Amino acid sequence: MTRKSILIRAAEKVLDENEIKYMVKSFDLIGDIAVIKLPVELLGKRFEIANALLEEAPFIKVVLRKVTSIWGKYRLMGLEWLAGEKRFETIYREHGCIFKVNLKEVFFSPRLSGERIRIARLVEDGEVIVNMFAGIGTFSIIIARNAKPRKIFSIDINPKAIELMKENIKMNKVEGIVIPILGDAAKMIENQLRNIADRVLMPLPELSLKYLKYALMALKENGGWIHPYEFIRVSKNENPIEKAIKKYSEKLGEYDVEYRVVGGRLVGEVAPRKYRVVLDIKVSKTKNL
Numbered sequence: 001m002t003r004k005s006i007l008i009r010a011a012e013k014v015l016d017e018n019e020i021k022y023m024v025k026s027f028d029l030i031g032d033i034a035v036i037k038l039p040v041e042l043l044g045k046r047f048e049i050a051n052a053l054l055e056e057a058p059f060i061k062v063v064l065r066k067v068t069s070i071w072g073k074y075r076l077m078g079l080e081w082l083a084g085e086k087r088f089e090t091i092y093r094e095h096g097c098i099f100k101v102n103l104k105e106v107f108f109s110p111r112l113s114g115e116r117i118r119i120a121r122l123v124e125d126g127e128v129i130v131n132m133f134a135g136i137g138t139f140s141i142i143i144a145r146n147a148k149p150r151k152i153f154s155i156d157i158n159p160k161a162i163e164l165m166k167e168n169i170k171m172n173k174v175e176g177i178v179i180p181i182l183g184d185a186a187k188m189i190e191n192q193l194r195n196i197a198d199r200v201l202m203p204l205p206e207l208s209l210k211y212l213k214y215a216l217m218a219l220k221e222n223g224g225w226i227h228p229y230e231f232i233r234v235s236k237n238e239n240p241i242e243k244a245i246k247k248y249s250e251k252l253g254e255y256d257v258e259y260r261v262v263g264g265r266l267v268g269e270v271a272p273r274k275y276r277v278v279l280d281i282k283v284s285k286t287k288n289l
Contacts, residue, residue, distance in 0.1 A: 003027055007036070010052040014045055027053075030101060030110050031090030032061040035079070050082035061085050064103065074158040075107040075204070095120070095142050099168050105160040106136055112203065115267055115278060116142045119227060122280075123147035123199065130197040130218045131155065132185035132211060133204035137165035137178060144174040153196075155181045155188050186214045193218050202228040205276060212251055216283065223258070223283040229267065233274045240266060244277040258285040 004025045011023045022042050028035040034053060038046055050063035061084050068078030079088065088104035095117050101108050116139050123129070125148040131140045134154035144152055156162055162182045169178050181188055185207075200215040202208040208228035215226050228248065232240040241264035252259055260282050267276040 003029065006057050007053065010056040011049055013052040013055075014048040015042070019045070028110055029060070030103065030108065031092040032059060033088075033090045033103065034060045034063045035066055035103070036063065036082075037066045046080075047082055050084075054083050062087060062090070064088070070107060074161070075206075076105070077103065077107070079103060094138070095146060097138075097141050097145050097168075097172050099136055099138060099141070100164050100171070101136060102160065102164065106158060106164060107161075108136060108138070111268055112138075115203075115265075117146065119143065119201065120146040122225070123149055126150045127198040128196055129153070129199045129201065130189065130193055130215075131201040131203075132189075132215065132218075133202065133207065134165065134180075135161050135203075137168045137180070139201055139203060140165075140178045141168055141172050141174055144177045145172060149177065152178045153181055153188075153193055154178055155183060155185045157182070157184050186211055189214045189218045195220055197224055199225040200227070202226065205229045205231040209247065209251055212248070213255065216255060216257055219283055221285075223285050226281045226283060227278055228281070229276060229278045231270065231274060232277050235273070240275040240277050244279055248279055248281065252281075257283055259283045 007027055011020055019042060022039045024037050046065055053063055054060055063083040065080040065082050066077060067080050070077050089102045092099045092101050094113055120143040123143055127149045129149050129152040131152060131154045134140055134156045137154055140152040140154040143149060154165060159182060162180050165180045169175055194217055197218040200218050202215055208230050230244050232244050234240050234243060244264055245261050261279055262282050263280045265278050267278050269275050
Protein backbone atom coordinates (compact mmCIF):
# COMPACT_ATOMS: atom_id res chain seq x y z
CA MET A 1 0.00 0.00 0.00
CA THR A 2 1.36 3.42 -0.98
CA ARG A 3 1.62 6.41 1.34
CA LYS A 4 -0.96 8.15 -0.83
CA SER A 5 -3.50 5.38 -0.34
CA ILE A 6 -2.74 5.12 3.39
CA LEU A 7 -3.30 8.84 3.93
CA ILE A 8 -6.46 8.98 1.81
CA ARG A 9 -7.95 5.98 3.58
CA ALA A 10 -7.19 7.58 6.93
CA ALA A 11 -8.70 10.90 5.84
CA GLU A 12 -11.87 9.22 4.56
CA LYS A 13 -12.56 8.00 8.08
CA VAL A 14 -12.93 11.52 9.48
CA LEU A 15 -13.66 13.86 6.54
CA ASP A 16 -16.84 14.34 4.53
CA GLU A 17 -17.00 14.54 0.72
CA ASN A 18 -16.54 18.32 0.67
CA GLU A 19 -13.53 18.19 2.99
CA ILE A 20 -11.71 15.29 1.35
CA LYS A 21 -11.03 17.32 -1.81
CA TYR A 22 -8.65 19.53 0.21
CA MET A 23 -6.59 16.62 1.52
CA VAL A 24 -2.91 16.51 0.57
CA LYS A 25 -2.20 13.18 -1.11
CA SER A 26 1.05 12.06 0.58
CA PHE A 27 3.43 12.60 3.49
CA ASP A 28 7.08 12.24 4.45
CA LEU A 29 8.01 9.18 6.48
CA ILE A 30 11.21 9.53 8.51
CA GLY A 31 11.83 6.43 10.57
CA ASP A 32 8.57 5.90 12.41
CA ILE A 33 7.53 9.57 12.22
CA ALA A 34 5.03 10.81 9.64
CA VAL A 35 5.20 14.51 8.71
CA ILE A 36 2.01 15.74 7.05
CA LYS A 37 0.95 19.02 5.48
CA LEU A 38 -2.63 20.22 5.83
CA PRO A 39 -4.44 23.13 4.17
CA VAL A 40 -6.15 25.68 6.37
CA GLU A 41 -9.55 24.19 5.51
CA LEU A 42 -8.69 21.00 7.43
CA LEU A 43 -6.83 22.36 10.46
CA GLY A 44 -9.88 21.93 12.68
CA LYS A 45 -9.71 18.19 12.13
CA ARG A 46 -5.94 17.79 12.24
CA PHE A 47 -5.90 15.67 15.41
CA GLU A 48 -8.63 13.36 14.09
CA ILE A 49 -6.75 12.92 10.79
CA ALA A 50 -3.52 12.15 12.65
CA ASN A 51 -5.12 9.55 14.89
CA ALA A 52 -6.81 7.93 11.90
CA LEU A 53 -3.40 7.73 10.21
CA LEU A 54 -1.96 5.92 13.24
CA GLU A 55 -4.84 3.42 13.07
CA GLU A 56 -4.35 2.90 9.34
CA ALA A 57 -0.57 2.43 9.55
CA PRO A 58 0.60 0.79 12.81
CA PHE A 59 4.26 1.18 11.77
CA ILE A 60 3.84 4.94 12.27
CA LYS A 61 4.35 5.88 15.93
CA VAL A 62 4.30 9.70 15.73
CA VAL A 63 2.41 12.15 13.51
CA LEU A 64 3.70 15.72 13.13
CA ARG A 65 2.32 18.58 11.06
CA LYS A 66 4.53 20.89 9.05
CA VAL A 67 3.57 24.36 10.28
CA THR A 68 6.16 26.58 8.58
CA SER A 69 8.56 26.42 5.70
CA ILE A 70 12.25 25.98 6.45
CA TRP A 71 13.61 29.08 8.16
CA GLY A 72 16.64 30.53 9.94
CA LYS A 73 20.37 29.94 9.95
CA TYR A 74 19.92 26.29 10.91
CA ARG A 75 17.13 25.69 8.35
CA LEU A 76 14.63 24.33 10.86
CA MET A 77 11.06 23.38 10.08
CA GLY A 78 8.18 24.49 12.28
CA LEU A 79 6.41 21.33 13.48
CA GLU A 80 3.31 20.61 15.57
CA TRP A 81 2.84 17.30 17.39
CA LEU A 82 -0.53 15.79 16.51
CA ALA A 83 -0.68 12.15 17.64
CA GLY A 84 1.25 9.15 18.91
CA GLU A 85 4.31 9.20 21.10
CA LYS A 86 5.35 12.71 22.14
CA ARG A 87 8.79 12.94 20.53
CA PHE A 88 10.60 14.42 17.53
CA GLU A 89 13.50 11.96 17.51
CA THR A 90 13.66 8.77 15.47
CA ILE A 91 16.00 6.30 13.80
CA TYR A 92 16.06 6.53 10.01
CA ARG A 93 17.51 3.87 7.71
CA GLU A 94 18.84 4.40 4.21
CA HIS A 95 21.15 2.41 1.89
CA GLY A 96 22.42 0.14 4.66
CA CYS A 97 23.08 3.01 7.10
CA ILE A 98 21.27 4.13 10.24
CA PHE A 99 20.80 7.70 11.38
CA LYS A 100 19.59 9.32 14.56
CA VAL A 101 17.45 12.34 13.63
CA ASN A 102 15.75 15.02 15.72
CA LEU A 103 13.34 16.85 13.44
CA LYS A 104 12.89 19.70 15.91
CA GLU A 105 16.62 20.51 16.07
CA VAL A 106 18.04 19.81 12.59
CA PHE A 107 17.10 19.94 8.94
CA PHE A 108 16.54 16.56 7.33
CA SER A 109 14.93 15.43 4.08
CA PRO A 110 14.29 11.82 3.05
CA ARG A 111 13.69 13.05 -0.50
CA LEU A 112 17.39 13.09 -1.38
CA SER A 113 17.79 9.33 -0.90
CA GLY A 114 18.35 8.69 -4.61
CA GLU A 115 20.89 11.48 -4.84
CA ARG A 116 22.88 10.26 -1.87
CA ILE A 117 23.47 6.83 -3.37
CA ARG A 118 24.03 8.29 -6.86
CA ILE A 119 26.86 10.47 -5.58
CA ALA A 120 28.29 7.56 -3.58
CA ARG A 121 28.51 5.51 -6.79
CA LEU A 122 30.46 8.29 -8.50
CA VAL A 123 33.17 8.37 -5.84
CA GLU A 124 36.45 6.72 -6.77
CA ASP A 125 38.74 4.91 -4.35
CA GLY A 126 40.90 7.19 -2.24
CA GLU A 127 39.01 10.42 -2.87
CA VAL A 128 39.05 13.28 -0.39
CA ILE A 129 35.64 14.91 -0.18
CA VAL A 130 34.39 18.13 1.38
CA ASN A 131 30.68 18.16 2.26
CA MET A 132 29.95 21.84 2.81
CA PHE A 133 26.49 21.53 4.38
CA ALA A 134 26.55 18.10 5.94
CA GLY A 135 23.66 18.19 8.44
CA ILE A 136 23.56 14.97 10.47
CA GLY A 137 26.04 13.36 8.06
CA THR A 138 23.68 11.51 5.74
CA PHE A 139 25.50 12.14 2.44
CA SER A 140 28.91 11.64 4.05
CA ILE A 141 28.12 8.41 5.86
CA ILE A 142 26.33 6.82 2.90
CA ILE A 143 29.37 7.61 0.75
CA ALA A 144 31.74 6.23 3.39
CA ARG A 145 29.76 2.98 3.62
CA ASN A 146 29.10 2.50 -0.10
CA ALA A 147 32.41 3.71 -1.59
CA LYS A 148 36.06 3.85 -0.53
CA PRO A 149 36.94 7.51 0.08
CA ARG A 150 40.03 8.41 2.07
CA LYS A 151 38.44 11.27 4.03
CA ILE A 152 35.16 13.16 4.05
CA PHE A 153 35.29 16.52 5.83
CA SER A 154 31.69 17.13 6.91
CA ILE A 155 30.92 20.71 7.85
CA ASP A 156 27.78 22.12 9.44
CA ILE A 157 27.02 25.32 11.32
CA ASN A 158 24.36 23.79 13.59
CA PRO A 159 25.86 22.40 16.85
CA LYS A 160 22.91 20.00 17.27
CA ALA A 161 23.53 18.59 13.78
CA ILE A 162 27.19 18.01 14.62
CA GLU A 163 26.25 16.22 17.86
CA LEU A 164 23.97 13.88 15.94
CA MET A 165 26.56 13.48 13.17
CA LYS A 166 29.11 12.27 15.72
CA GLU A 167 26.63 9.69 17.02
CA ASN A 168 25.80 8.59 13.48
CA ILE A 169 29.48 8.24 12.59
CA LYS A 170 29.94 5.86 15.52
CA MET A 171 26.76 3.89 14.81
CA ASN A 172 27.85 3.35 11.21
CA LYS A 173 31.49 2.60 12.11
CA VAL A 174 33.05 5.24 9.85
CA GLU A 175 35.23 6.96 12.47
CA GLY A 176 38.41 8.33 10.95
CA ILE A 177 36.82 8.54 7.49
CA VAL A 178 34.01 11.02 8.14
CA ILE A 179 35.42 14.02 10.01
CA PRO A 180 32.76 16.26 11.65
CA ILE A 181 33.54 20.00 11.63
CA LEU A 182 31.41 22.62 13.37
CA GLY A 183 31.39 26.00 11.64
CA ASP A 184 30.58 28.01 8.56
CA ALA A 185 31.72 26.14 5.45
CA ALA A 186 33.26 29.23 3.83
CA LYS A 187 35.43 30.02 6.86
CA MET A 188 36.41 26.40 7.43
CA ILE A 189 37.57 25.99 3.83
CA GLU A 190 39.34 29.33 3.71
CA ASN A 191 41.23 28.65 6.95
CA GLN A 192 41.71 24.86 7.02
CA LEU A 193 40.63 23.01 3.88
CA ARG A 194 42.16 24.75 0.86
CA ASN A 195 43.25 22.62 -2.11
CA ILE A 196 42.56 19.24 -0.49
CA ALA A 197 39.43 17.91 -2.19
CA ASP A 198 38.77 15.71 -5.19
CA ARG A 199 35.04 16.31 -4.81
CA VAL A 200 32.86 18.96 -3.11
CA LEU A 201 29.21 18.48 -2.19
CA MET A 202 26.90 21.49 -1.89
CA PRO A 203 23.48 20.08 -0.91
CA LEU A 204 22.06 23.40 0.36
CA PRO A 205 20.32 25.17 -2.55
CA GLU A 206 19.97 28.47 -0.70
CA LEU A 207 23.75 28.88 -0.36
CA SER A 208 25.33 26.90 -3.20
CA LEU A 209 25.77 29.78 -5.65
CA LYS A 210 26.95 32.18 -2.94
CA TYR A 211 29.52 29.63 -1.68
CA LEU A 212 30.72 28.48 -5.12
CA LYS A 213 34.02 30.34 -4.70
CA TYR A 214 34.78 28.34 -1.56
CA ALA A 215 33.93 25.04 -3.24
CA LEU A 216 36.49 25.90 -5.93
CA MET A 217 38.96 26.90 -3.21
CA ALA A 218 38.57 23.48 -1.57
CA LEU A 219 39.46 21.59 -4.76
CA LYS A 220 42.99 20.42 -5.46
CA GLU A 221 44.97 22.63 -7.83
CA ASN A 222 44.45 20.16 -10.66
CA GLY A 223 40.70 20.33 -10.10
CA GLY A 224 37.97 17.86 -9.26
CA TRP A 225 34.19 17.62 -9.06
CA ILE A 226 31.59 20.01 -7.64
CA HIS A 227 27.95 19.02 -7.09
CA PRO A 228 25.86 22.14 -6.36
CA TYR A 229 22.13 21.82 -5.65
CA GLU A 230 19.99 24.79 -6.61
CA PHE A 231 16.34 25.84 -6.60
CA ILE A 232 15.31 26.93 -10.09
CA ARG A 233 11.99 28.63 -10.83
CA VAL A 234 10.90 28.49 -14.47
CA SER A 235 8.19 29.98 -16.64
CA LYS A 236 6.27 27.98 -19.20
CA ASN A 237 8.53 26.24 -21.76
CA GLU A 238 11.73 27.00 -19.78
CA ASN A 239 14.04 24.08 -19.02
CA PRO A 240 15.16 24.12 -15.35
CA ILE A 241 18.39 22.22 -16.03
CA GLU A 242 19.39 24.56 -18.86
CA LYS A 243 18.56 27.54 -16.66
CA ALA A 244 20.71 26.13 -13.84
CA ILE A 245 23.62 25.52 -16.20
CA LYS A 246 23.42 29.10 -17.47
CA LYS A 247 23.27 30.46 -13.91
CA TYR A 248 26.34 28.53 -12.77
CA SER A 249 28.27 29.12 -15.99
CA GLU A 250 27.86 32.88 -15.51
CA LYS A 251 29.10 32.60 -11.93
CA LEU A 252 32.02 30.34 -12.83
CA GLY A 253 32.98 32.86 -15.47
CA GLU A 254 33.92 35.25 -12.65
CA TYR A 255 36.77 32.94 -11.60
CA ASP A 256 39.95 31.84 -13.34
CA VAL A 257 38.97 28.18 -13.73
CA GLU A 258 38.56 25.66 -16.50
CA TYR A 259 35.41 23.55 -16.22
CA ARG A 260 32.64 21.72 -18.01
CA VAL A 261 29.15 20.86 -16.86
CA VAL A 262 29.00 17.10 -17.38
CA GLY A 263 25.39 16.65 -16.38
CA GLY A 264 22.35 17.96 -14.60
CA ARG A 265 19.35 16.30 -12.97
CA LEU A 266 15.97 17.27 -11.56
CA VAL A 267 15.70 16.25 -7.92
CA GLY A 268 12.03 16.99 -7.37
CA GLU A 269 9.51 19.78 -7.81
CA VAL A 270 9.33 21.75 -4.55
CA ALA A 271 6.54 24.11 -5.66
CA PRO A 272 4.67 24.74 -8.92
CA ARG A 273 7.40 25.35 -11.56
CA LYS A 274 10.09 25.46 -8.89
CA TYR A 275 12.60 22.60 -9.02
CA ARG A 276 15.57 21.32 -7.09
CA VAL A 277 18.35 20.78 -9.64
CA VAL A 278 21.82 19.28 -9.21
CA LEU A 279 24.73 19.87 -11.56
CA ASP A 280 27.81 17.67 -11.92
CA ILE A 281 30.66 20.06 -12.74
CA LYS A 282 34.16 18.86 -13.63
CA VAL A 283 36.77 21.50 -12.85
CA SER A 284 40.07 20.78 -14.56
CA LYS A 285 42.14 23.64 -13.20
CA THR A 286 41.89 26.23 -10.43
CA LYS A 287 44.01 29.36 -10.09
CA ASN A 288 44.35 32.31 -7.76
CA LEU A 289 41.63 31.30 -5.31
